Amino acid sequence: xxxxxxxxxxxxxxxxxxxxxxxxxxxxxxxxxxxxxxxxxxxxxxxxxxxxxxxxxxxxxxxxxxxxxxxxxxxxxxxxxxxxxxxxxxxxxxxxxxxxxxxxxxxxxxxxxxxxxxxxxxxxxxxxxxxxxxxxxxxxxxxxxxxxxxxxxxxxxxxxxxxxxxxxxxxxxxxxxxxxxxxxxxxxxxxxxxxxxxxxxxxxxxxxxxxxxxxxxxxxxxxxxxxxxxxxxxxxxxxxxxxxxxxxxxxxxxxxxxxxx
Amino acid sequence: xxxxxxxxxxxxxxxxxxxxxxxxxxxxxxxxxxxxxxxxxxxxxxxxxxxxxxxxxxxxxxxxxxxxxxxxxxxxxxxxxxxxxxxxxxxxxxxxxxxxxxxxxxxxxxxxxxxxxxxxxxxxxxxxxxxxxxxxxxxxxxxxxxxxxxxxxxxxxxxxxxxxxxxxxxxxxxxxxxxxxxxxxxxxxxxxxxxxxxxxxxxxxxxxxxxxxxxxxxxxxxxxxxxxxxxxxxxxxxxxxxxxxxxxxxxxxxxxxxxxxxxxxxxxxxxxxxxxxxxxxxxxxxxxxxxxx
Amino acid sequence: xxxxxxxxxxxxxxxxxxxxxxxxxxxxxxxxxxxxxxxxxxxxxxxxxxxxxxxxxxxxxxxxxxxxxxxxxxxxxxxxxxxxxxxxxxxxxxxxxxxxxxxxxxxxxxxxxxxxxxxxxxxxxxxxxxxxxxxxxxxxxxxxxxxxxxxxxxxxxxxxxxxxxxxxxxxxxxxxxxxxxxxxxxxxxxxxxxxxxxxxxxxxxxxxxxxxxxxxxxxxxxxxxxxxxxxxxxxxxxxxxxxxxxxxxxxxxxxxxxxxxxxxxxxxxxxxxxxxxxxxxxxxxxxxxxxxxxxxxxxxxxxxxxxxxxxxxxxxxxxxxxxxxxxxxxxxxxxxxxxxxxxx
Numbered sequence: 001x002x003x004x005x006x007x008x009x010x011x012x013x014x015x016x017x018x019x020x021x022x023x024x025x026x027x028x029x030x031x032x033x034x035x036x037x038x039x040x041x042x043x044x045x046x047x048x049x050x051x052x053x054x055x056x057x058x059x060x061x062x063x064x065x066x067x068x069x070x071x072x073x074x075x076x077x078x079x080x081x082x083x084x085x086x087x088x089x090x091x092x093x094x095x096x097x098x099x100x101x102x103x104x105x106x107x108x109x110x111x112x113x114x115x116x117x118x119x120x121x122x123x124x125x126x127x128x129x130x131x132x133x134x135x136x137x138x139x140x141x142x143x144x145x146x147x148x149x150x151x152x153x154x155x156x157x158x159x160x161x162x163x164x165x166x167x168x169x170x171x172x173x174x175x176x177x178x179x180x181x182x183x184x185x186x187x188x189x190x191x192x193x194x195x196x197x198x199x200x201x202x203x204x205x206x207x208x209x210x211x212x213x214x215x216x217x218x219x220x221x222x223x224x225x226x227x228x229x230x231x232x233x234x235x236x237x238x239x240x241x242x243x244x245x246x247x248x249x250x251x252x253x254x255x256x257x258x259x260x261x
Numbered sequence: 262x263x264x265x266x267x268x269x270x271x272x273x274x275x276x277x278x279x280x281x282x283x284x285x286x287x288x289x290x291x292x293x294x295x296x297x298x299x300x301x302x303x304x305x306x307x308x309x310x311x312x313x314x315x316x317x318x319x320x321x322x323x324x325x326x327x328x329x330x331x332x333x334x335x336x337x338x339x340x341x342x343x344x345x346x347x348x349x350x351x352x353x354x355x356x357x358x359x360x361x362x363x364x365x366x367x368x369x370x371x372x373x374x375x376x377x378x379x380x381x382x383x384x385x386x387x388x389x390x391x392x393x394x395x396x397x398x399x400x401x402x403x404x405x406x407x408x409x410x411x412x413x414x415x416x417x418x419x420x421x422x423x424x425x426x427x428x429x430x431x432x433x434x435x436x437x438x439x440x441x442x443x444x445x446x447x448x449x450x451x452x453x454x455x456x457x458x459x460x461x462x463x464x465x466x467x468x469x470x471x472x473x474x475x476x477x478x479x480x481x482x483x484x485x486x487x488x489x490x491x492x493x494x495x496x497x498x499x500x501x502x503x504x505x506x507x508x509x510x511x512x513x514x515x516x517x518x519x520x521x522x523x524x525x526x527x528x529x530x531x532x533x534x535x536x537x538x539x540x541x542x543x544x545x546x547x548x549x550x551x552x553x554x
Numbered sequence: 555x556x557x558x559x560x561x562x563x564x565x566x567x568x569x570x571x572x573x574x575x576x577x578x579x580x581x582x583x584x585x586x587x588x589x590x591x592x593x594x595x596x597x598x599x600x601x602x603x604x605x606x607x608x609x610x611x612x613x614x615x616x617x618x619x620x621x622x623x624x625x626x627x628x629x630x631x632x633x634x635x636x637x638x639x640x641x642x643x644x645x646x647x648x649x650x651x652x653x654x655x656x657x658x659x660x661x662x663x664x665x666x667x668x669x670x671x672x673x674x675x676x677x678x679x680x681x682x683x684x685x686x687x688x689x690x691x692x693x694x695x696x697x698x699x700x701x702x703x704x705x706x707x708x709x710x711x712x713x714x715x716x717x718x719x720x721x722x723x724x725x726x727x728x729x730x731x732x733x734x735x736x737x738x739x740x741x742x743x744x745x746x747x748x749x750x751x752x753x754x755x756x757x758x759x760x761x762x763x764x765x766x767x768x769x770x771x772x773x774x775x776x777x778x779x780x781x782x783x784x785x786x787x788x789x790x791x792x793x794x795x796x797x798x799x800x801x802x803x804x805x806x807x808x809x810x811x812x813x814x815x816x817x818x819x820x821x822x823x824x825x826x827x828x829x830x831x832x833x834x835x836x837x838x839x840x841x842x843x844x845x846x847x848x849x850x851x852x853x854x855x856x857x858x859x860x861x862x863x864x865x866x867x868x869x870x871x872x873x874x875x876x877x878x879x880x881x882x883x884x885x886x887x888x889x890x891x892x893x894x895x896x897x898x
Binding site: 294296344347348351352353354355356357358359361362363364365366368369370373482486489490493522524525527528530531532534535538539542 | 628634683684687689690691693694695697698699701702705706708709807811814815818822848850851853854855857858861862865
Binding site for chain 3: 142
């Protein structure tokens with residue numbers, strides 16, 4: 001059962017078409033890559049999927065708990081509640097807030113207490129705040145960030161910031177995770193660690209993952225399938241092997257040479 | 262019909278004033294994304310300098326106009342160097358509040374120096390009127406205002422589009438860092454922009470003194486706000502937009518004042534502002550720019 | 555699988571918001587507040603704090619309420635609002651009109667609450683359309699809307715027009731002012747230190763990221779406006795009932811700027827900062843009252859200097875903590891001692 005289907009999605013800004021007739025299908029539990037040269041429209045795909053942009057035409061269907069929803073016109077926070085989470089190309093942590101608060105904000109959805117308990121500090125407030133604290137802490141512990149829970153996010157080293165962003169995305173309990181160039185700016189060691197982390201969360205959380213990446217070692221190693229985007233159009237789709245040998249893909253990237261694997 | 266034409270003509274004069282002030286707002290916003298709250302007060306100071314020239318130094322209209330413009334451009338230059346330059350990399354709120362501080366400083370310093378009471382402009386341009394059509398009176402001062410505005414605008418357009426410094430202004434507005442990398446002296450370009458904008462405000466000030474006759478230290482607040490609204494209406498950062506915006510608001514205000522209540526004319530500019538911000542925030546001539554995610 | 559892992563992890567003892575310490579600090583706080591109230595009340599009774607200083611005290615309370623409520627909107631939620639005095643005027647006029655028409659202490663309470671609710675409704679109405687505006691544009695839009703409110707009030711008959719309303723029954727006194735100041739600070743603090751408050755802060759920090767993790771940014775922006783406007787309405791009602799004369803000019807652009815200056819000086823995102831700054835600025839204003847123009851000139855210079863040298867204000871986005879204050883003072887005195895030593 002496909003968890004996500006993009007049907008002929010076109011995204012145009014004024015006269016400029018960032019995406020043209022994009023068709024992407026993700027089966028539940030897959031780890032799929034989305035690659036393409038810079039400016040191909042990969043992040044635009046993410047923005048359209050998460051409701052930051054509304055597609056000019058086409059539909060996007062999301063299937064969860066046997067309910068199919070068309071998510072074209074939904075606002076980002078609604079889409080997040082449906083179970084789609086993302087990370088950003090240029091890390092968008094809440095930089096001036098603590099590591100702990102970054103997570104606590106992501107689990108705000110679960111909060112049930114309203115204004116009265118908040119203003120008057122009723123017992124239900126304290127009980128829920130404690131469980132919020134506990135859940136946030138536990139998540140941080142899983143990602144080895146618990147010792148830094150009171151650090152400001154901006155003070156974390158780059159690799160840990162990326163890890164925190166992924167942890168925060170997972171705090172929203174998603175079924176579909178969109179990772180936007182998580183390995184950007186990482187050296188081979190860090191990339192190897194990240195690869196392991198992604199594989200681990202994929203299995204442990206039972207996620208479907210769509211991954212944008214430029215680092216081919218990462219892509220080829222863990223993606224089951226790959227979509228290739230160029231100038232806003234899907235120019236190829238297949239297994240890593242198929243993509244590596246696809247002439248159009250090679251041309252799109254380097255004009256003649258195979259992408260570094 | 263005659264009354265409508267009269268309102269139109271009055272509106273054009275008022276609108277020209279707004280346009281002159283709006284130009285300063287729009288150029289400064291275009292180049293450093295700051296709403297220069299103090300701009301309306303530079304207009305006020307222009308009026309006072311004109312007053313001093315005419316009343317105390319007994320100068321004629323043109324010399325006074327020029328002196329006023331030069332003095333205001335120096336003032337604008339100084340303000341930018343002292344108060345705004347240190348905040349170039351600060352948050353917008355910090356810059357905005359600084360501008361408010363400068364505005365208050367100008368208003369109350371002027372009040373302390375020349376007193377808060379209204380001063381009357383001596384007659385420097387003889388009041389001659391024409392009546393082209395029955396019921397429509399045009400004052401020569403109105404012709405002055407409109408022609409000075411058009412002349413200054415043409416000069417401005419020339420500077421912006423046909424000179425190197427103008428090109429530098431456009432480049433810095435588009436992308437400050439890239440302009441710097443291309444060898445453009447960003448600091449002088451910004452200073453120049455402030456100087457020109459302030460000169461235009463100064464001109465507006467003296468023209469208002471001549472036409473409406475009375476000036477006071479707080480005269481810059483409301484026209485300043487309205488001129489800013491005009492700039493937003495026409496498209497902030499876009500020079501022709503300031504002219505269109507200024508004239509439009511001037512005309513609408515005069516018409517509302519003439520046909521409806523003059524009490525509500527103050528609300529006109531703000532109502533237009535709300536509408537434009539809700540419908541097309543980039544203004545009449547503006548383009549939509551999205552934040553890159 | 556992840557659930558099993560989560561359940562196996564125990565949160566450290568230090569993170570438990572245990573009941574014993576909490577109740578104790580609460581008791582301490584209540585004691586402090588009551589004591590403070592008692593002392594001031596005594597001083598008033600003994601006329602140590604005479605009529606002149608009582609006015610200053612009243613202005614401090616009212617400005618604290620205004621600053622803390624604006625801080626919620628602008629400092630914590632990041633929505634730049636230049637029209638806060640508009641909300642205040644609605645509270646003031648509502649309370650004034652109700653007590654003028656029905657002169658009883660009960661009607662004062664009604665006027666107060668009605669004023670606050672009406673202000674909150676206007677906050678809702680202003681909040682909704684201006685939501686998609688950011689930064690400067692939002693500032694100008696709120697300014698414009700506040701001006702429209704002022705113009706409407708100025709042009710209506712029953713509000714007294716430009717001359718305003720006089721002889722408003724006086725019910726507000728130190729007790730009422732203090733009570734509502736405490737209520738405002740407590741409620742807004744409680745809101746900030748909750749998940750809803752954190753949601754507002756996330757809107758300020760990064761709206762797009764906040765939406766991406768499920769925060770309904772629209773809802774929280776509007777909520778901040780509503781709560782902020784509500785308390786500004788209370789401040790307005792208290793003002794009307796204490797100073798017994800109001801007119802549209804009192805609640806104009808300059809008043810909105812005044813409140814903003816307090817918030818910025820205190821530090822956007824710090825409630826204790828707003829309180830400190832309100833006290834400081836009211837005292838400075840009162841002291842400089844005899845030099846009216848110079849007050850404004852000095853004021854404006856202070857404003858510009860603070861923005862250039864310490865834009866985060868007195869407290870930045872942290873709250874006042876006695877421990878930290880003592881540490882910082884100690885450090886500064888040490889540094890001073892070292893410098894003097896070098897000079898010798």
